Amino acid sequence: MxxxxxxxxxxxxxxxxxxxxxxxxxxxxxxxxxIDEFGFDFVTNPDWNKEVSLNPTSLTDTxxxxxxxxxxxxxxxxxxxxxxxxxxxAILDEDEDDMMLDDEDDAVTKTIYGGLVPIIGTLLTTLxxxxxxxxxxxxxxxxxxxxxxxxxxxxxxxAIELLAAIPSIIFGMWGLYYFAxxxxxxxxxxxxSLLTAGLVLGVMVLPxxxxxxxxxxNTTPNVLKESAYALGATKFExxxxxxxxxxxxxxxxxxxxxxxxxxxxxxxxxxLIGSIFVLPQKITDPTISxxxxxxxxxxxxxxxxxxxLFYLALILFIISFAIISIAKFYFLxxxx
Amino acid sequence: MTKxxxxxxxxxxxxxxxxxxxxxxxxxxxxxxxxxxxxxxxxNKDTGIKVDYIKKGSSKGIKDASSRAVDFAGTDKPLSPKVxxxxxxxxxxGVVGAITMGYNLPGVSELKLSRKAxxxxxxxxxxxxxxxxxxxxxxxxKLPHEKLTFVHRADGSGTTYxxxxxxxKVSKKxxxxxxxxxxxxxxxxxxxxxxxxxxxxxxxxxxxxxxGYIDYADAKNNDIAMATVENREHNFIKPTLxxxxxxxxxxxxxxxxxxxxxxxxxxxxxxxxxxxxxxxLVPAEKPEMNKRVTKFYDWCYTNGQEIAKxxxxxxxxxxxxxxxRTYWENKGIK
Numbered sequence: 183m184x185x186x187x188x189x190x191x192x193x194x195x196x197x198x199x200x201x202x203x204x205x206x207x208x209x210x211x212x213x214x215x216x217i218d219e220f221g222f223d224f225v226t227n228p229d230w231n232k233e234v235s236l237n238p239t240s241l242t243d244t245x246x247x248x249x250x251x252x253x254x255x256x257x258x259x260x261x262x263x264x265x266x267x268x269x270x271x272a273i274l275d276e277d278e279d280d281m282m283l284d285d286e287d288d289a290v291t292k293t294i295y296g297g298l299v300p301i302i303g304t305l306l307t308t309l310x311x312x313x314x315x316x317x318x319x320x321x322x323x324x325x326x327x328x329x330x331x332x333x334x335x336x337x338x339x340x341a342i343e344l345l346a347a348i349p350s351i352i353f354g355m356w357g358l359y360y361f362a363x364x365x366x367x368x369x370x371x372x373x374x375s376l377l378t379a380g381l382v383l384g385v386m387v388l389p390x391x392x393x394x395x396x397x398x399x400n401t402t403p404n405v406l407k408e409s410a411y412a413l414g415a416t417k418f419e420x421x422x423x424x425x426x427x428x429x430x431x432x433x434x435x436x437x438x439x440x441x442x443x444x445x446x447x448x449x450x451x452x453x454l455i456g457s458i459f460v461l462p463q464k465i466t467d468p469t470i471s472x473x474x475x476x477x478x479x480x481x482x483x484x485x486x487x488x489x490x491l492f493y494l495a496l497i498l499f500i501i502s503f504a505i506i507s508i509a510k511f512y513f514l515x516x517x518x
Numbered sequence: 519m520t521k522x523x524x525x526x527x528x529x530x531x532x533x534x535x536x537x538x539x540x541x542x543x544x545x546x547x548x549x550x551x552x553x554x555x556x557x558x559x560x561x562n563k564d565t566g567i568k569v570d571y572i573k574k575g576s577s578k579g580i581k582d583a584s585s586r587a588v589d590f591a592g593t594d595k596p597l598s599p600k601v602x603x604x605x606x607x608x609x610x611x612g613v614v615g616a617i618t619m620g621y622n623l624p625g626v627s628e629l630k631l632s633r634k635a636x637x638x639x640x641x642x643x644x645x646x647x648x649x650x651x652x653x654x655x656x657x658x659x660k661l662p663h664e665k666l667t668f669v670h671r672a673d674g675s676g677t678t679y680x681x682x683x684x685x686x687k688v689s690k691k692x693x694x695x696x697x698x699x700x701x702x703x704x705x706x707x708x709x710x711x712x713x714x715x716x717x718x719x720x721x722x723x724x725x726x727x728x729x730g731y732i733d734y735a736d737a738k739n740n741d742i743a744m745a746t747v748e749n750r751e752h753n754f755i756k757p758t759l760x761x762x763x764x765x766x767x768x769x770x771x772x773x774x775x776x777x778x779x780x781x782x783x784x785x786x787x788x789x790x791x792x793x794x795x796x797x798x799l800v801p802a803e804k805p806e807m808n809k810r811v812t813k814f815y816d817w818c819y820t821n822g823q824e825i826a827k828x829x830x831x832x833x834x835x836x837x838x839x840x841x842x843r844t845y846w847e848n849k850g851i852k
Contacts, residue, residue: 231703358720366725372667373725374710457672457711459703468710474672478713481575482674482700 212492227296230459235291295490299459304471308444310380319391327399346389354453357382371466379455387440398432434513445502448473472498544571546579546592549676550613550796553831557818576676583799590811591799594676596778606802609776610842614766614832617792618757620722620742621729629745630655630754637689642706669721669730672711674701680794681731684782735830749791762832765789773845808851
């Protein structure tokens with residue numbers, strides 16, 4: 183019995199590990215063509231899906247000026263590489279040949295993909311979400327664990343846990359129809375923006391942070407609190423000097439969980455971020471994040487475009503892994 | 519006991535295989551999804567035959583048909599006869615839809631958009647509403663000096679393909695630079711993307727001084743003001759079912775070319791320019807299944823007209839459906 187139990191728990195633990203490695207390998211092999219093509223420049227290049235002429239003179243010139251170079255840009259339907267290759271001689275042969283979508287020029291072009299905009303977008307939305315959610319979550323947790331009377335704490339606690347169970351699409355629709363107009367009235371700018379997406383994301387991660395933090399605060403031994411009170415400490419001092427240091431590990435754990443959710447959230451952000459591949463200049467500008475780029479473009483992508491999306495996914499995987507492990511090793515070590 | 523289980527198993531396998539055979543499976547373009555969905559429900563009610571259509575996007579539809587994963591596939595982008603032959607597919611039109619320019623301009627209810635203005639809005643050169651290129655056609659309206667926001671689809675879509683195809687027909691420069699695509703990295707810095715048609719509709723409704731392309735059905739259902747647009751004969755045409763029908767009647771879809779044509783910007787003084795046909799692909803080597811698919815579409819052509827109109831789609835004109843029926847007969851799939 184002991185042995186079977188041991189084996190079972192071992193296999194469940196290793197399953198996660200195997201899955202993780204498997205996902206990494208799949209992502210890597212699918213992203214391989216894009217990695218070979220763009221290399222590390224992918225991370226620093228802000229141009230997504232841009233056609234570049236392959237003429238030797240302009241090979242190094244990655245930015246094609248839309249106004250001037252438009253005449254040597256050939257039409258390539260990157261959605262259907264294999265199809266475009268075959269029917270690029272004529273898409274339409276009606277009588278108006280001046281309007282045909284064929285290509286009569288000899289310039290060879292290729293499409294380049296760069297992931298800087300979605301990477302920045304992902305990091306910024308996550309940052310805004312955490313900056314918004316962290317203080318509020320701490321407030322909720324302190325209130326529930328220390329200040330509120332038991333029955334009120336129960337009701338509010340259930341409400342917070344319910345918030346965690348709402349599907350993200352609901353947050354997306356609510357954000358788009360009700361929250362976005364308020365944000366643009368308050369801060370100006372577009373309705374769908376980095377700020378709107380970040381704040382709604384913050385609301386979404388709030389319950390995770392609040393609930394876990396509250397639970398870890400509740401584990402503070404009463405003896406400690408009572409002795410502090412006996413020494414004449416005020417409620418604020420007890421919270422600051424006894425409860426927070428004691429529940430530090432739990433708080434960091436809640437931040438890590440919230441980070442994971444915020445980095446990977448797709449549906450709600452897709453409705454709220456504006457989904458354009460442009461670096462935001464202001465916090466109220468629309469941009470795009472990695473999961474949204476994937477969700478929007480996966481259905482129609484093929485060839486190098488699909489591979490570039492997998493490259494983005496791989497980068498998100500690495501970013502999440504890096505942030506979470508930094509948080510784990512650095513902060514937890516400090517906390518202990 | 520084992521015998522009973524065996525029989526039960528065998529019969530369930532048989533039943534499931536039978537019922538699986540009963541369903542005609544389709545996938546692909548999302549642009550005509552709403553009308554296909556209503557058609558197949560009405561068809562099921564009428565005949566008891568089950569048809570299933572999943573919206574995945576035109577590219578996935580083409581892939582599904584090529585790999586024979588479905589019995590028929592919808593695509594907004596027609597395939598050329600050469601490609602059809604290579605992949606062993608037949609193609610015919612399903613329904614015609616229209617794309618409108620929805621706008622949100624407080625105080626303006628009769629906006630006119632010239633061909634030049636539409637391109638200028640899409641490529642980001644018209645930055646303010648009172649830009650000369652827009653104002654020219656709207657001499658009788660006082661346009662505000664407000665920043666213009668262009669709303670487009672964020673996800674890949676046949677609507678975008680048909681809109682950019684129209685732009686490519688109107689502007690040579692657009693064709694050279696961007697072409698017709700299902701998803702596009704839009705130029706300029708004054709645009710936002712909405713996910714799905716409902717996302718675009720919400721943004722248009724909520725963002726003041728915005729304009730964007732959206733299919734007629736969604737614009738109508740959301741009470742979005744639709745601009746009158748200039749057609750190739752330089753007449754300004756209101757988006758109505760009648761002007762769509764006029765445009766559809768002018769479309770030249772030829773059976774000998776497997777109906778390979780994009781019908782945007784048709785001729786005719788009264789034709790609405792932004793119309794789009796959406797197509798059906800069937801694998802050539804399955805005549806029995808294809809007969810069932812064509813029977814479904816035959817039924818839709820005849821009985822589905824009112825449903826299509828109700829959703830803002832244009833049923834194919836009779837001259838075209840008779841051509842499609844002859845095409846089916848010639849291919850031996852009717």
